[in-house]
Amino acid sequence: MLHFHKEGAKSILIASVVAVVIVFAAEHFLKENFWVLKGVQVLALLLLIIVLQFFRNPNRSIRAQDHTIVAPVDGKVVVIEEVMENEYFKDKRLQVSIFMSPINVHVTRYPMSGKINFSKYHPGKFLVAWHPKASEENERTTIVIENEVFGEVLYRQIAGALAKRIVNYAQEGENVIQGEDAGFIKFGSRVDLFLPLGTKLNVKLNDKVKGNQSIITEKTE
Known part of the structure; x- marks a missing residue:
């Protein structure tokens, strides 16, 4: 299961809202230009993916060793x-x-x-x-x-x-x-x-x- 660091909560929320707004706004304003529409939507989703991968927090539990x-x-x-x-x-x-x-x-x-x-x-x-x-x-x-x-x-x-x-x-x-x-x-x-x-x-x-x-x-x- 993919985990995210708590320090990324605000950034992830903002990026998610921005991506959703861009996707739906593109549907409204660019619906007559299919390729431009899809290009803008893909870029919005890529932005979100970049933010998500940056704040990922993989589980790497180890047994602590003093030496x-x-x-x-x-x-x-x-x-x-x-x-x-x-x-x-x-x-x-x-x-x-x-x-x-x-x-x-x-x-x-x-x-x-x-x-x-x-x-x-x-x-x-x-x-x-x-x-x-x-x-x-x-x-x-x-x-x-x-x-x-x-x-x-x-x-x-x-x-x-x-x-x-x-x-x-x-x-x-x-x-x-x-x-x-x-x-x-x-x-x-x-x-x-x-x-x-x-x-x-x-x-x-x-x-x-x-x-x-x-x-x-x-x-x-």
């Missing part, structure tokens, strides 16, 4: 590098960035279980999501989770040129479970993970990952 960090979103790995993380850690970390296109599932899920030590929203620019400065200058949220296996891990939801709203459910002090719904980013963006230096990754550049399914790293000891 793994899973991809928080669907997308493509576009950055793997050592960087200075200047907001929270203020030291070097291994950054793994996942870019989401408008056709990806945009639900954000907690990459690991643990306690939320930090959660902050930053207003900012809307540079394209793959821009090197997007992580520090775009509208974004920063969340830090801590557990006994990995210590503190930071992930950052970043708005892009099309993404104009970030939803973040993480609250400081609460305990969260790997794979649970952590938020939503509307219309294309990226998520950065900041891991301890020396972390052995299970992914490489240009890999396509699935939220709650692809394992970014795991500790076997």
Whole structure:
């Protein structure tokens, strides 16, 4: 059964109403031009389908495991590098960035279980999501989770040129479970993970990952 994210309720309602209005208006005003009529109606239905697919929320339940960090979103790995993380850690970390296109599932899920030590929203620019400065200058949220296996891990939801709203459910002090719904980013963006230096990754550049399914790293000891 197809499920939709609650953050899409308003957009889906508006798109449905607009599609219905266009379909019936076309019947009235374009009835003498069959192909134009059908073309307009098809475009209206395609608009609705695009909105529906964007807000889809597939069921990807997993058994939470403390020794793994899973991809928080669907997308493509576009950055793997050592960087200075200047907001929270203020030291070097291994950054793994996942870019989401408008056709990806945009639900954000907690990459690991643990306690939320930090959660902050930053207003900012809307540079394209793959821009090197997007992580520090775009509208974004920063969340830090801590557990006994990995210590503190930071992930950052970043708005892009099309993404104009970030939803973040993480609250400081609460305990969260790997794979649970952590938020939503509307219309294309990226998520950065900041891991301890020396972390052995299970992914490489240009890999396509699935939220709650692809394992970014795991500790076997």
